[in-house]
Structure formats: C-alpha cells, structure tokens
Amino acid sequence: MAKSVCVICSTPMPGEWTEYPEYPFCTKRCKLIDLGRWLNEDYKIPDAAPPRDASTAGDTDGAASEGSS
Secondary structure: OOOEEOOOOOOEEOOOHHHOOOOOOOOHHHHHHHHHHHHOOOOOOOOOOOOOOHHHHHHHHHHHHHHHO
C-alpha cells in the first residue's frame, strides 16, 4: 500500500484513498484552497501552440487585404 499525503498541506493520509471523500485532499478545506488557486490563476496549463508574433500576424492580414483590392 502506497502512503498518500495531501497535495495541499502534506498531511499524511493513512489507510486507503477510498476512505477520503475529498481525495487527493485530506479535507474539504484543502480542496477549496486548491480551487481558489485555480480561480486566481496561480495554476496554469501551458498552451501547446507557439506564441504568435505580432509582425507575422500583420503580414498575413496585409497580404489578404492587398490581394482583394
């Protein structure tokens, strides 16, 4: 059996994970702390797309408008 700890406060969580209704958190308080971090954008999922360069975006828009004139 692997030992679990709360991902927020690192409190040991003895027993099976099924004994913790808020798993992987030890309590509802830790679950709400985690939710607050997501809502405050403390956690971010990285964007897989490379950042757009402003000069590249301008060239594409300029070419399209020149061809339609």
